[in-house]
Amino acid sequence: MAKNILETQDLKAYFGNKQILKGINLAFLSNTVTAIIGPSGCGKSTFIRSINRINDLIPNFRIEGNIIFNDQDIHDKNVDEVDLRRKVGMVFQRPNPFPKSIYDNIAYGFNIYGIKDKYTIDAAVENSLKKVALWEEVKNNLSQNALTLSGGQQQRLCFARALAIEPEVLLLDEPCSAIDPISTAKIEELIHQLKKNYTIIIVTHNMQQAARVSDYTAFFLLGELIEFGKTDGIFTAPKDKRTEAYITGRFG
């Protein structure tokens, strides 16, 4: 039986005095893909960046309410945010490989964790690159600088890097917005496969993409959750007029 791996309770987020999220209640079932859609500035990115506490690095950022991950509040003082981020991986909007070799990009997650065993790391590099269908393209050039790859390849490398340390949840912040359609197709295919082992939350501006890859969809508007439900339902029979207006392209 699927359970809620992640849940937000009345989540409010602020940058300084500006309130970005106005009380979000959302629950995520394990091994599902949830898409978060909404116009720019509606708080989608702030929302998923709160889940792995990467927003906590920004001065003036403040949060109220609870985020429950595996039955524990992530802001509990017993929770180490470094540990949390290993379990809640993230792929960003723009490909951001380290200016190091392809191999070192993936090995980094192991190095910082004190894992030095070469066989473990070699296997993880190969496995994760195979998962993202990059292995065949780069297997002979693992020592090549990652910045020499194309944008789409770089983004798949960032996926591989996040997958290599085997998180439970994968947060995707518009992962396809800076890459070409062919790479996008590969990444969508990848998301389908990853669903078996991971819980995925994807922020996207692309409605077709949301419809294609997700099981559940949440529609955000001006920091509020307007509608949440099965993707089929949201796209065929939205309950709220604003959702309907947005997905049919009348605003946003």
Next chain:
Amino acid sequence: MNRKALNNFWDKLFKLLGITSISFGLLVLLALIIDVIIDGYPRITLNFFKSFPSRKPEMAGILSAWVGTIWIMVITALISIPIGIGAGIYLEEYAPKNKFTNFIEINIANLAGVPSVIYGLLGLGFFVRYMNLDRSVLAGGLTLALLVLPVIILSTREALRAIPSSIREASYALGATKWQTIRNQLLPAAIGNILTGIILAMSRAMGETAPLITVGALTYIAFLPQNPVIIKDSFPFMGISFQGLFDPFTVLPIQIYNWVSRPQKGFITDAAAGIMVLLILTLIMNSIAIFLRYQNQKRVRW
């Protein structure tokens, strides 16, 4: 004249003005260098490097000056580089952004612009008098370290700030701690620019005269600071001595300054030769800086 011809005219005029200004600058520099080479070239011999200063111009050399310059530069580097990089990392990555750190930032930028003689006075008051270091190599090195410290802090911060925040986020998102991120991602990416800043600061410090005169560097000195490596007859045949830190010293620019102020014509030749040595050293250091910057640009681009 129609509009196009007029525009063309102004374009050409400005181009001409630009060429004139740059040639003026280059020609003056070239004239100076050629003049120095003509004056000083005959004195550039091995003996010039091996001799102490002397009352007779043809006997005088820069041995104590270049050895002193190396002593001072090494001490300056050893003190200012770790402190400067450390302070830069703290201010950029750890310090909270509030009014107090803002105040510190503004003051560091101001310190980078304070005339060097003021640092000399500080060195005289604090290191020479208060700490009783006397007119020693250590006092001189500490004074110059203070002088270059703000520049190193600033260049460390600039180098760190030039790294896109996406690299930091990528590292944190994989579960890295702050120090791991700094150690593994930020420092390797920034080190080229940091080194460039350090070398430029050092080459400036090498030419500094005023603060060292203020601290009390001697102008006539016929011995060297105690060699830090002592050869012994018995096992382990070598020892390390820090006595040299407390010996008096002179440096190249002071020696040059001293020779220039002498009436005898021969000393002008000595001074020119000394200037050549100093210029070449500065040129070498600046070339290393340019080379590092170039290498860094090739290696890291986002």
